[in-house]
Amino acid sequence: MRLKFAWNAGVATSVASGKEPVTGLSLWLRLLGAGPIVILLLLIGVLALSVPMFFTPRNLSNILAQTAVIAVVALGQHLVILTRGIDLSVGSNLALATVLGALMFRVNDNAFVVMATMLAAGGAVGAINGLVYVYGRLPHPFIITLATLSIARGLALELSIGHTTMRGMPETIAVIGGGTTYGIPNSFFVVAGVATLLFVVAKTMVWGRWIYAVGGQPDAARRMGIPVNGVIVSTYVIAGLCAGVGAVLLAGRTEAGSPLYGNLLELDTIAAVIIGGASFLGGRGHIGHALVGAVMIGVIRNALNLLNVNAYYQLIAIGVIIVLAVQSDVLRNHLEGRMRVLQAARVQ
Amino acid sequence: MTASLPPVLEVRAAHKRFGAVHALKGVGLKAYRNEVLALLGDNGAGKSTLIKCISGVHEIDEGEILIDGQPVALHSPAAARSAGIETVYQDLALFDNLTPAQNFFCGREIAGPSWLPKGLQFLRTRQMDKDAAAVIERLKVKLPKFDAQVALMSGGQRQAIAVARATVFARKLVILDEPTAALGLRESRKVLDLVDQLRDEGNAVILITHNMEHVVDLADRAIVLRQGHKVGELRPDRSNQKEMVSMIMGAE
Numbered sequence: 001m002r003l004k005f006a007w008n009a010g011v012a013t014s015v016a017s018g019k020e021p022v023t024g025l026s027l028w029l030r031l032l033g034a035g036p037i038v039i040l041l042l043l044i045g046v047l048a049l050s051v052p053m054f055f056t057p058r059n060l061s062n063i064l065a066q067t068a069v070i071a072v073v074a075l076g077q078h079l080v081i082l083t084r085g086i087d088l089s090v091g092s093n094l095a096l097a098t099v100l101g102a103l104m105f106r107v108n109d110n111a112f113v114v115m116a117t118m119l120a121a122g123g124a125v126g127a128i129n130g131l132v133y134v135y136g137r138l139p140h141p142f143i144i145t146l147a148t149l150s151i152a153r154g155l156a157l158e159l160s161i162g163h164t165t166m167r168g169m170p171e172t173i174a175v176i177g178g179g180t181t182y183g184i185p186n187s188f189f190v191v192a193g194v195a196t197l198l199f200v201v202a203k204t205m206v207w208g209r210w211i212y213a214v215g216g217q218p219d220a221a222r223r224m225g226i227p228v229n230g231v232i233v234s235t236y237v238i239a240g241l242c243a244g245v246g247a248v249l250l251a252g253r254t255e256a257g258s259p260l261y262g263n264l265l266e267l268d269t270i271a272a273v274i275i276g277g278a279s280f281l282g283g284r285g286h287i288g289h290a291l292v293g294a295v296m297i298g299v300i301r302n303a304l305n306l307l308n309v310n311a312y313y314q315l316i317a318i319g320v321i322i323v324l325a326v327q328s329d330v331l332r333n334h335l336e337g338r339m340r341v342l343q344a345a346r347v348q
Numbered sequence: 349m350t351a352s353l354p355p356v357l358e359v360r361a362a363h364k365r366f367g368a369v370h371a372l373k374g375v376g377l378k379a380y381r382n383e384v385l386a387l388l389g390d391n392g393a394g395k396s397t398l399i400k401c402i403s404g405v406h407e408i409d410e411g412e413i414l415i416d417g418q419p420v421a422l423h424s425p426a427a428a429r430s431a432g433i434e435t436v437y438q439d440l441a442l443f444d445n446l447t448p449a450q451n452f453f454c455g456r457e458i459a460g461p462s463w464l465p466k467g468l469q470f471l472r473t474r475q476m477d478k479d480a481a482a483v484i485e486r487l488k489v490k491l492p493k494f495d496a497q498v499a500l501m502s503g504g505q506r507q508a509i510a511v512a513r514a515t516v517f518a519r520k521l522v523i524l525d526e527p528t529a530a531l532g533l534r535e536s537r538k539v540l541d542l543v544d545q546l547r548d549e550g551n552a553v554i555l556i557t558h559n560m561e562h563v564v565d566l567a568d569r570a571i572v573l574r575q576g577h578k579v580g581e582l583r584p585d586r587s588n589q590k591e592m593v594s595m596i597m598g599a600e
Contacts, residue, residue, distance in 0.1 A: 206457045207467035213443050213454050220441035223405070224455030225426035227467075283445035339500050 025339045032332045036277040036292050036325075043296065047303050054306055061183055065253065067298030068187035069094075069246045071291055072194055073265060074272040076126075076242025078290035079198070079235040080141070081273050082215045084282030087236060088145040089129060090243045091265030092152035095258065097121040097247035099156045101173075102166035102257030111172035118251065119244035125152055126240015130233030141236075149266065156259035166257045177252015187249045191291075194245060198238075199287045211235060215283030271318055272297055275325045281333070296321075354417050355380050356520045356552040357402065357433070362411035364397050371397040373576040374411070379521055379552040384543065386567035386584065387556045388596055393573040395556050399523055402554075403435035404428030415520065426455075432520035436527055440510040444499035448491060449480035451498055452513045483516050487542055504535025511542045521552045528559065540566055560589055574598050 048055035073090050080087045101118040108114070129148055133141045160166055169177075179186045202208035210231045213221045222228050246265075251257050269290075276293025278285020297318060304314050355378035364372040372394050379385050389395045400406045402413065404422040412419050415431050422428045428435070443451055453476045459469035481494060489508040491501065498506060507527055514522045524543060528536040543566060547553050555567060563570055563584050572580040572595040580595040582588055 204470050205467070206459045206469050206471060209450065209454070209457060209471060210467065212445055216443035216445040217441065220437075220439075220443060221455070223425045223437065223441050225424070225429065226455045230467075283443070336499050341502075 025335055025342070029332060029335050029339070032328055032335070033277065035328060036275060036289065036296070040292055040296050040299070043299055047299065051303055051306050054303060057183060059302065059306075061180065061185055063295070063298045063302050064188045065178075065185040066302065067294050068185065068191050069250050070265070070268045070272055070297060071191045071294035072249065073239075073242050073246040074269040074276075074290040074294045075191075075194055075198055075287060076235075076239030077266075077269040078273045078278060078285060078287065079202070079211060080239045081270070081278060081280065082211050082282060082285060083232050083235050084215050084218070085133075085141040085232065085235065086145065086270065087126075087129060087239045088142065088266045089125060089148035089152055090239060090246075090269055091262030092149045092156065093122055093125040093240055093243040094247045094250065094262035094265060095260065096125065096152040096156040096159075097244050098251040098257035098261050099160050099166065099259050100257075101247060101251050102168060103159060105168050105170060105257075109170055111170035114170050115173060115248055118247040119241060122240045122242070122244025122247060123237055124240065126237040126243070127233070129240065130236030133236070134229045134232050153259065160257070160259045164258055164260055165254075167255065169251050169255045169257075173248060173252040174255050175252070177249045178255070187253070190245065190249060194242065195287050195291060202287065207231070207234070212283055217283075267318070268297055269294075271322050271325075274329070275321055277325075279329050279332075280326055281329070353381060355414075356416060358412075358414040358417075359398070359402065359408075360412040360414070362398065362401060362408045362413070364394075364401060364406060364408050371576055372401070372408070375573065375576070375578050376411075377571055377578070379554055381520075381550055381552050382547055383568045384547050384553045384555055384566050386563045386570040387554055387573070388563065388570055388592065389573035390596055390598075392575075393596075394576045395573055396525070398573070399435070399525055399554070399556060402428065402521075403433060403523055429456075429517065432518065433523065434514035434518040434521070435523040436507075436510045436514050436525065438525040438529065440506055442498050442506055442510055445497055447495050447497060448484065448509050448512075449477045449494070451509060452476070452480045452483070452516050456517065479516070483512055487512050487515065487545060489542075502535070504531050504538055507531060507535070507539050508542060511539060511546075515542075515546055515549070515551075518546070518551050521554065522546050523554045523556075525556045526558065527555070528557065528562065536562075560593065563592070564589055572596055 053059055073094065077087055077090060097118040100121045101114050104114050104117040125148055129141065129145050132138065132144045136144070138144055176186050176190060181189070202211060210221070210226050213224070213226055214228050214231050218228060250261055272293030273285065273290050274280055274293065275296055276289030276291065278289040300317060301314055304317065357379040359375065359377045361374045361376055362372050363374060375394065375398055387395050387398070397406065401408045402422070404425040404427050407423060413422060414420065420431055422431065443454055446454065458472045458475050460472060461469065484491065489512055491505055498509060511524070511527065527539050527543070531539060540562060543553060543555060557563060564586060567584050570582055570584045570592060571578060572592065574596065582592065584592060
């Protein structure tokens with residue numbers, strides 16, 4: 001046990017007497033905490049040995065490119081889930097953003113203008129989600145984001161006037177979404193950049209601490225003077241912006257916008273966050289969880305593709321994994337409860 | 349007891365209505381430094397309402413609240429806290445997913461630079477850890493691990509953390525709402541020791557409890573509420589314990 005403060009030394013001796021059961025428990029807790037990354041590494045190891053073509057630079061680069069969209073949108077979804085929320089609209093939001101980007105490209109082919117259009121569209125839908133949820137006093141964000149899931153998809157279909165693909169994206173966006181640098185997809189760097197930014201914000205800034213506080217105990221956060229409404233709205237805006245970034249990556253890779261993009265992306269991103277090890281109950285998790293979860297989904301999809309497994313089974317597999325991940329979250333809470341009881345018995 | 353000094357907190361003729369319910373009917377109280385004031389009453393007597401008015405959760409409809417003799421308006425919990433009033437809520441208002449130090453400073457983080465909006469300032473984690481550790485040491489609170497989440501701690505430890513948090517920032521008054529309700533005997537004792545210590549450090553303490561033993565042990569003065577009225581005030585000791593109970597029950 002690592003002791004951070006000298007004054008703790010006195011306590012440590014009293015802890016030593018009843019060490020046995022607690023160390024067993026904390027070992028389990030630690031295993032559960034490390035679970036996702038260990039499982040991911042094992043999965044990659046097994047696939048590398050058993051599936052030909054899996055562990056080749058080209059395929060790995062493919063996985064990164066295919067995972068990038070899920071990963072970047074999952075980063076935003078993760079912040080929303082941290083505050084006990086959920087954003088079901090991210091997929092439709094992404095589709096709408098690509099359609100608006102493609103429309104803007106017809107009017108103005110400047111890459112920055114097109115990119116800004118997609119980001120603004122994503123952020124705007126996110127802002128609507130957050131504002132209606134908080135100021136409409138809705139019982140759960142499920143409702144408003146389910147509504148915007150429908151509205152954004154409908155708008156995207158309407159605006160694309162029956163075209164399932166709207167070809168044409170500025171060169172710069174195509175390079176960002178589809179190009180590679182030294183064999184590594186550029187989209188990977190975008191994801192890394194967004195992840196780093198959000199990591200810094202969430203872990204070192206007051207606002208990030210507030211997100212965890214709101215997710216941990218919303219009522220207490222209010223009583224402690226934290227601007228709970230503002231914090232919640234901000235997470236939906238960021239989730240929307242992340243969907244906008246996902247739109248840039250996907251539109252860039254395909255050099256097109258489409259109202260059909262992002263289908264079931266809400267499922268993939270929520271799954272990524274939960275599989276990665278963040279808690280669905282809010283307040284727990286970090287950026288790494290969303291990334292690990294996204295890569296895991298990407299790896300599983302890719303392997304099933306390489307093994308020529310029917311795409312339907314991929315959906316089933318992802319669903320099963322979600323159940324397992326949530327179950328391990330429940331188990332973790334149970335173990336913590338046990339630990340608390342032991343803790344109380346020991347301190348006396 | 350230093351009754352000669354002016355009260356830190358004074359409530360004058362406070363009224364509070366919730367629709368048709370008249371929860372406080374002209375209640376007044378005074379709290380002094382170095383004194384534990386017990387606030388007694390049966391369920392629905394108005395204790396919680398009064399406390400919530402003092403801690404800024406509710407606003408009184410009529411009457412006055414004075415701090416150090418100056419009238420103040422306590423519009424929000426934040427306003428009450430910046431006036432030097434700390435409250436330990438019955439549900440503790442702790443964040444299970446944060447460490448004790450993070451809990452201490454939640455909503456009042458030490459951060460900088462100051463020209464940035466509060467939310468965008470960078471946390472001064474080391475400073476906060478150091479300050480929190482100092483308080484925990486001063487109050488002799490025993491925690492299994494300082495950097496563990498509060499979720500992993502026992503009821504007594506959590507209570508102690510909530511009380512300790514109040515002491516970090518309390519400059520005038522600490523309100524404790526049934527701090528021992530959920531605790532075992534030994535853990536209760538520790539929390540009561542903390543209350544003692546708060547008083548000895550010069551705070552005014554308002555204690556809500558249903559436990560008459562604790563009142564007799566700890567409180568310098570007791571105020572009894574019934575149906576929104578103040579029905580009595582006395583210095584609790586063994587001899588008038590029965591009297592207090594009958595005041596609370598309304599069975600003179």
